[in-house]
Amino acid sequence: MNMMSEAAVEKALDKKMNDISYKMIGKDVSVYYGDKRALYDVNLNVRENTVTALIGPSGCGKSTFLRTLNRMNDTIDGCRVTGRITLDTDDIYDQNIDVVELRARVGMVFQKPNPFPKSIYENVAYGPRIHGLAKSKADMDAIVEKSLQKAGLWNEVKDRLQEGGTGLSGGQQQRLCIARAVAVSPEVILMDEPCSALDPIATAKVEELIHELRANFTIVIVTHSMQQAARVSQRTAMFHLGNLVEENDTDKMFTNPDDQRTQDYIMGRFG
Amino acid sequence: MSQVSTSPSMATLGAASKPERRDIGLRGRYAAERRFRLFGMAAIAFGLLFLFLLLFTVVSKGYTAFQQSMITIPVEFSEQIIDKNNERATNPQKLVSANYPVVARNALAKVLGVSEDDRAGLKAVNGMISDSVRVQLRDLVTANPSIIGTTQTVTFLAHGDLDSAFKGQIDLSVAENNRKISDKQVGWMNTLAESGALSKHFNTGLFVNGASSRPEAAGLGVAVVGSLYMMLIVLVLSLPIGVAASIYLEEFAPKNRFTDLIEVNINNLAAVPSIVYGLLGLAVFINFAGFPRSAALVGGLVLTLMTLPTIIIATRAALKAVPPSIRSAALGLGASKMQTVFHHVLPLAMPGILTGTIIGLAHALGETAPLLLIGMVAFVADVPGTPLDPATALPVQIYMWANEAERAFVERTSGAIMVLLIFLILMNVGAILLRRRFERRW
Numbered sequence: 001m002n003m004m005s006e007a008a009v010e011k012a013l014d015k016k017m018n019d020i021s022y023k024m025i026g027k028d029v030s031v032y033y034g035d036k037r038a039l040y041d042v043n044l045n046v047r048e049n050t051v052t053a054l055i056g057p058s059g060c061g062k063s064t065f066l067r068t069l070n071r072m073n074d075t076i077d078g079c080r081v082t083g084r085i086t087l088d089t090d091d092i093y094d095q096n097i098d099v100v101e102l103r104a105r106v107g108m109v110f111q112k113p114n115p116f117p118k119s120i121y122e123n124v125a126y127g128p129r130i131h132g133l134a135k136s137k138a139d140m141d142a143i144v145e146k147s148l149q150k151a152g153l154w155n156e157v158k159d160r161l162q163e164g165g166t167g168l169s170g171g172q173q174q175r176l177c178i179a180r181a182v183a184v185s186p187e188v189i190l191m192d193e194p195c196s197a198l199d200p201i202a203t204a205k206v207e208e209l210i211h212e213l214r215a216n217f218t219i220v221i222v223t224h225s226m227q228q229a230a231r232v233s234q235r236t237a238m239f240h241l242g243n244l245v246e247e248n249d250t251d252k253m254f255t256n257p258d259d260q261r262t263q264d265y266i267m268g269r270f271g
Numbered sequence: 272m273s274q275v276s277t278s279p280s281m282a283t284l285g286a287a288s289k290p291e292r293r294d295i296g297l298r299g300r301y302a303a304e305r306r307f308r309l310f311g312m313a314a315i316a317f318g319l320l321f322l323f324l325l326l327f328t329v330v331s332k333g334y335t336a337f338q339q340s341m342i343t344i345p346v347e348f349s350e351q352i353i354d355k356n357n358e359r360a361t362n363p364q365k366l367v368s369a370n371y372p373v374v375a376r377n378a379l380a381k382v383l384g385v386s387e388d389d390r391a392g393l394k395a396v397n398g399m400i401s402d403s404v405r406v407q408l409r410d411l412v413t414a415n416p417s418i419i420g421t422t423q424t425v426t427f428l429a430h431g432d433l434d435s436a437f438k439g440q441i442d443l444s445v446a447e448n449n450r451k452i453s454d455k456q457v458g459w460m461n462t463l464a465e466s467g468a469l470s471k472h473f474n475t476g477l478f479v480n481g482a483s484s485r486p487e488a489a490g491l492g493v494a495v496v497g498s499l500y501m502m503l504i505v506l507v508l509s510l511p512i513g514v515a516a517s518i519y520l521e522e523f524a525p526k527n528r529f530t531d532l533i534e535v536n537i538n539n540l541a542a543v544p545s546i547v548y549g550l551l552g553l554a555v556f557i558n559f560a561g562f563p564r565s566a567a568l569v570g571g572l573v574l575t576l577m578t579l580p581t582i583i584i585a586t587r588a589a590l591k592a593v594p595p596s597i598r599s600a601a602l603g604l605g606a607s608k609m610q611t612v613f614h615h616v617l618p619l620a621m622p623g624i625l626t627g628t629i630i631g632l633a634h635a636l637g638e639t640a641p642l643l644l645i646g647m648v649a650f651v652a653d654v655p656g657t658p659l660d661p662a663t664a665l666p667v668q669i670y671m672w673a674n675e676a677e678r679a680f681v682e683r684t685s686g687a688i689m690v691l692l693i694f695l696i697l698m699n700v701g702a703i704l705l706r707r708r709f710e711r712r713w
Contacts, residue, residue, distance in 0.1 A: 075602060077526055104605035114596035116615060126614070127604040177600070184604060 023048040023188060023218040024069060024106075029083035031064050031073065038064045041083065042244045044237055046188070051210060051219045053229035053250065056239035057270065062222045065239070066190050069220060070106035071099050087188070104131055107181035111193040113173035115165035115180070120157050123165040123176055124148060127184035143183055150216075151179035152209050171202020178209060182217075189213065191221040195228065207232050226266055230254050238262045329688050336686025339474040339487060340434040342400070342463065343426040346378040348412065350420045359416060366416065371408040375400050375427060382468060383459050395455055401428035403488035428476070429469065431486040431679035433460060437469065440678055451678070477686060481652040482663070482671075486679030489672070491687055493651045497567045497662030498636060498694075504571025504658065505578055505635050510628055512575075513582030520583075521590040522612050541580035548577045549641030557645060564646040565661035573645060574635040581634065585627020589620035621709040629702035633695050639666040665691045 024046040031039040039061045046052050046069075054062035064073070071092060073079045085092050092102050104127075115123050124144045125134075134140035144161070148154040153175045157168070165176055174194055181189055191210070195203040210219060210232045223229050229236050230250060237247040238259070246259040257263050264270055350357070353369040376397045377387065385392040404427045412419060428434075432451040435441050437460060447454050463469035480490025524530045552573035556562045562569045593616045601611040617624075642648065648667050655662040663671070665687065672684040 070603070072599065072603060075598070100605050100607050102605075103603060107605075108599075108603035110596065110599060110603070112596060114594075114600045116597065116600060117619065126601075126606075130604070130606050130610055130614075180600075180604065 021048045022046065023088070024220075025084075025086045026065070026068070027084045027086075029065065029068060029081065029085060031061070031068060032080045032082075033076070034078040038242055039068075040242045042239075044244055044247055046218060046220055047235060048218050049214060049216075050235055051214050051221060051233040052235045052237060053233035054220065054222045054237050054239060055224075055226060055229050055265070056245075057265065058224075060239040061242040062237075062239045063192055066192055066220060066222050069188070069190055070103050070108055072103075072108060074099060104184050105186055106188040106190060107184055107186035109174070109177050109181050109189065109191045109194050112197050113170055113177050115168070115173050115176050117164065117166055119162045120148075120165050120168070120176060121161040124179050124183045127180060131184060133184070147179040147183035148176075150182050150213065151175045152205060152212075153179055169202070171198050171205060174198060174202065174206055175209065178206070178213075182213070186217065188218045188220065191219065193222050193224060196224060203228070226254070238265065240265070329685050329692070333682055333685025333687075333689045335438050335440070336477060336682040336689075337474050338438075338471040339476060340429040340437045340469060341426050341472045342379065342429050342469050343424060344378055344382050344468050345422050346374060346408070346425045347381075347422045348374060348408075348419050349377070352377070353412065353419055359419075366413050367409060369409070369412070371405045371412075372397065372400065372402065374408055375404040375425075378425075382466075383462065392455075395453060396459075398452075399430050399433045399456055399459065401430050401487045402485055403428050403483070426472070428487045431677055433469075434487050435678045436460060437464070437471070438682075440682070477683070478690075479654075481654060482650045482668075483652065486675070486677045486683060489680070489683060491665065491668055491690060492654050494663045494665045494668035494687075495690075496654050497570070497647070497651075498664045500567035500655070500658040500662065501571040501574055501664060502632060502636060504568065505574045505632060506628075508571070508575040509578045509582050509631065513579050513628075514586050514624060516579075517583045517586035517590060518612055518617070521587050522616065523608065537580050537583050541584055544640075545577055545638050546640040546644065548573050549644030551576065552641060552645050563659055563661070565649045565651070565663075566659050567647075567655060567662045567664075568658040569645050570642050570647050570662075570664060571658065573641045574638060577638065577641065578631040578635045581631040582624075582628050585630065586620070586624045589623025589627065590616060592623060593619045618709070622706040625705045625709065626702050629698050629705075633698050636694060636698070637666050637691065639664075639670055642667050643670075665694070 022045045026042055026044045026046075029039055029042045029044075030037065042061075042065055044065065054066060056062050067073045068081050068085060069092075071081075073081060081093060087102070087105060090097055092106075116126065118126075121144055124147050125140050128134050128140060128143050134143055145154060145158075148157060153172060156172060157163075157176075165173065168176060174197070178189075178194070195206050198206065207228065210221065213219060221229075221232065223232075233250045235247065236250045236253040238245040238253070238257075238261070240261055246253070246257060246262045248258065253262065254266060257266065352373050353371075354365055359365045376393060379400060380387065380393055380396045383396060385396055387393070407427055408425070411423075411425070429437065432441070433456065436443070436452045436457060441450055441452060443450070443457060452460075460469060476488060477490045478495065479492040480488055481493040483489040520530060520533065552569055556569045556572055557564055562572075597615050597619065598611055601615050602608075606614065642664050647663050648671060649661055649663060651661045651663055653660075669684055669687045669691065672680045672687060675684075
């Protein structure tokens with residue numbers, strides 16, 4: 001992608017953003033872990049083809065909110081979600097929605113790189129295989145190659161696809177996990193502090209990647225680094241003590257936030 | 272350093288500003304570590320000593336069991352003795368019931384130069400031959416009746432007492448009438464040994480023969496086959512049931528009072544004395560279900576019940592040890608719970624599951640008490656064809672031989688222990704190899 005076209009894409013995306021089409025809509029979302037309430041009536045909408053960053057001090061509920069978006073909270077015993085979250089027009093907590101199908105549409109990248117202890121190829125091919133996305137071996141090869149290219153990992157691993165995924169460096173592993181998520185062709189990708197275990201160079205690569213992925217996917221990213229939120233996102237949401245404090249354009253958020261608490265957090269006065 | 276020597280004032284300044292060293296108890300800490308290491312080494316040395324003692328006593332007593340004294344002499348299949356009236360064409364029973372021990376006795380008497388009129392001498396000669404010669408010669412003759420009337424070189428078992436004497440296990444300094452073998456027989460034994468007619472052979476009978484009251488003809492065949500059947504039954508039943516139960520409990524079942532209760536009960540079952548399982552098997556499988564007594568099938572079922580808790584506990588531990596991030600990764604991709612478990616969790620837990628299973632199997636292989644209660648402690652001479660036939664097991668055979676009075680059973684007991692230990696070692700080696708195979712290298 002050369003500079004010109006990149007700028008063009010950027011422009012097109014920003015234009016699209018101005019139209020504001022919401023990919024996911026969260027209305028009055030509350031989460032309880034047993035008796036403990038972790039989220040208080042959060043109303044947060046996720047715009048299509050936009051990177052939305054969730055920031056806030058530790059324990060503020062941003063990861064919890066992220067995990068409600070693909071129902072990963074279901075796997076936690078005693079976790080209860082109230083309110084309504086829609087993906088396009090589907091209520092994802094509706095009884096008729098299959099959680100397996102939901103997760104094929106809303107992929108996830110975790111805090112710690114967690115490739116399967118299998119080959120690089122198998123890591124990427126696993127998702128498409130269980131969802132029956134490839135009709136033939138050639139199909140699968142194409143999906144694997146395309147996904148690794150999208151994750152910017154192809155050139156580094158194309159000669160050792162059959163080697164173990166856990167033998168890669170931390171940054172490569174995280175990009176492999178992104179390729180694995182991308183391979184299923186989800187509509188939304190959730191990232192839970194994807195760079196917290198990476199060094200600055202690997203972080204820069206992943207951030208660049210997030211930037212490129214925005215063209216095809218809607219991305220929600222949880223991050224502890226305000227600089228990262230400023231660099232990669234167009235929208236930012238600030239959480240504090242289980243409440244959504246403010247949600248705004250990233251530029252505005254970091255220059256002239258509406259809420260005093262956001263101001264204080266961004267200035268480093270707490271958190 | 273040179274700078275320090277050229278400017279002594281700097282050096283003294285440095286020394287003066289250096290803070291005083293605190294006593295942080297380093298000496299005590301290192302001493303404690305040394306003491307602990309010493310205790311550890313002592314514990315290991317103690318364990319090794321007893322392992323060595325055990326192996327030494329078993330092997331030194333048992334290695335002779337793998338050799339058996341046999342007599343090789345020309346035997347005249349005299350028509351006079353076998354079929355005096357030439358009835359074999361009309362009466363097939365004749366060849367079966369013929370007096371074969373006399374054939375063997377006469378052959379040995381001829382070699383030793385004992386007159387056929389010397390009745391005491393003949394009796395002593397007879398005491399050197401194993402009674403199993405009857406079956407051996409009968410089989411030879413019925414297989415090929417044309418050898419009647421000819422002289423064939425035959426190798427047959429020496430009597431157990433002669434075998435013991437030949438292996439030097441009978442104290443010949445004891446008064447003659449206080450031991451099982453007479454001076455005359457010892458003399459003959461030496462003659463036969465010098466001429467090469469009496470020699471030690473590898474004891475294949477130990478591995479193929481069934482029970483016998485004559486030690487020289489007794490073997491582990493029935494026990495080995497019985498144990499094999501039981502291990503197969505235990506493996507086929509307890510591995511799938513145990514693994515399925517653990518996967519359900521660990522990955523699918525909700526965590527509530529009821530599953531807690533089940534968990535506690537499984538842990539308790541693992542600690543139930545094995546003889547209780549024997550009683551359970553007797554009540555359920557034999558008295559209630561009506562399965563045959565002494566059968567390997569019942570033994571296998573009882574041992575399965577006994578092994579299940581072990582396998583379930585080991586499998587659950589192995590499943591717990593799989594990092595949760597792998598489950599999250601698979602679920603996050605949209606794998607169903609079942610796909611997550613079978614594609615990712617189970618393969619990673621496999622080495623642990625296999626180790627647990629083989630430890631359970633090894634435990635079952637060495638188990639004696641429950642088998643006594645379901646009648647597997649029996650005199651079984653014929654190798655069981657199916658798991659429904661009467662059989663014994665290796666540890667039960669050891670138990671039975673240990674109760675026998677004859678000297679020749681002592682070495683067989685130790686020999687059987689060696690065979691059992693070799694099976695256990697093979698199983699453990701198998702466990703290690705399987706672990707290696709299933710362990711992912713990346």
